[in-house]
Amino acid sequence: MDNNSPQKAIIVVATVAFIASLLVSSAVVILRPIQLDNQLLERSRNVMQLSGLLTDGETPTDDEMLRLFRELDARIIEVDAADFSDEHDPNTFDQRRAVNNPERGIDIPPASDQANLGRRSRFVTTYLVWEDDKIKRIILPVRGTGMWSMLYGFVALESDLNTIAAATFFEHTETPGLGDQITRPVWLAQWRGRKIYGGDASPRFAVSSGSVAEGSNIAQYEVDGLTGASITGDAVTNLIHYWFGMHGYQPFLDKLRDKPPARPEQDS
């Protein structure tokens, strides 16, 4: 057939498009389970790191990590009711899907939407770390809109429910080298010991615009700014202000401080 005839053009384009779509869709479908496993493993690594249960310098194998992760006391919080909820199973509940679900998600009023989320899930999965009969750490999920992407992370609070024990960001697509400094261990290590609330009604914690000298009066609440990534830094401040504000976890944390929950029965 003549290479310049319209029929030939249509046949070639259709064939190439068909083969290409076949390749792309089969790659996506075949690799999906592996990608999901990776995500779960990554999630458990992040949560376990924040739990303080891993000894320094020791990295358990992947299976060991998943086992430890499953042993954590995972619970669902109904954010707006400021209480734990039994409505969903914490091991299977998908917070991200819930956001756009008409019943499981809610719109955030623009005035309180510091993190530019639009909507959020009414329920979130949290992880409690126990020491004897007291909460040692509570690990709470946070997210917010950064420069290019949604930043997903966890913040672990000490037993006073105010001091940050550790924090991590496990998913984002910020600029490599600039915005992705939010995953730098050196920077995240600074979060440790900083306080979320400073006596005001709203959270005090912030990513500073410069560097924070240890011992200065802001050092209690602020961490160093990120070079060349002030928008991502501000986004981090905003997401902490949202999630630990009145529309986020603040009512729940206040309640938890007054009425600590009981440790679940250990089945051994």
Next chain:
Amino acid sequence: MNIREILYTPLLKENPVTLHVLGICAALAITNSVTSSLIMSLATTIVLVISNATISLIRNHLPGSVRIIVQITIIASAVTVIDQCMQAFVPELARTLSVYIGMIVTNCIVLGRAEACAMKNGVTHSILDAIGNGVGYSIVLVSVSIIRELLGNGSLMGYEILALTRDGGWFEPNEMMLLSPSAFFIIGFMIWGVRTWLPEQVEQADFKPLPLQQAEKI
């Protein structure tokens, strides 16, 4: 051309970046870390080989009117498959490079080699040409990233080389090196260097400026 010539010419003599000034977008974006540059180089080279091989294979059946569409379809599919594989098998690396793997589609070198080489030559020749250009591109990417990461962060591949003042060392990092414009300067200096060494690469001026007196009359 013999094998050696096809492989080696794109390294320096006809380097896609320094001679053709192609693929600058990615060269600006990801060269602030050596690790990202290495992965990006590898991914781009693989895409180049796949696209050049496929396009060369079907080149005699490609109608001129739709050839660019077909080429882009092939390139985009190759990139998507590689992106998916990376997310499955090397999730950490995929996370570091985020959006930039997907953006290999828009890398002019890939389409440029498809048009300039794969459409006119056999499969073996096209594959060798793809490897040559991929490596030529990698050389530039990695050299730029070595300069940027060392001066901007005092490290190479994340390992500290120069102790930074903020960690109690002596080296004050040049933070501009972490921002994209610095790659413009570095690549500019590289092109200058290569063209001083190989003057035949210097382009003819498009026009001659008029002498001043004449210009004033107009």
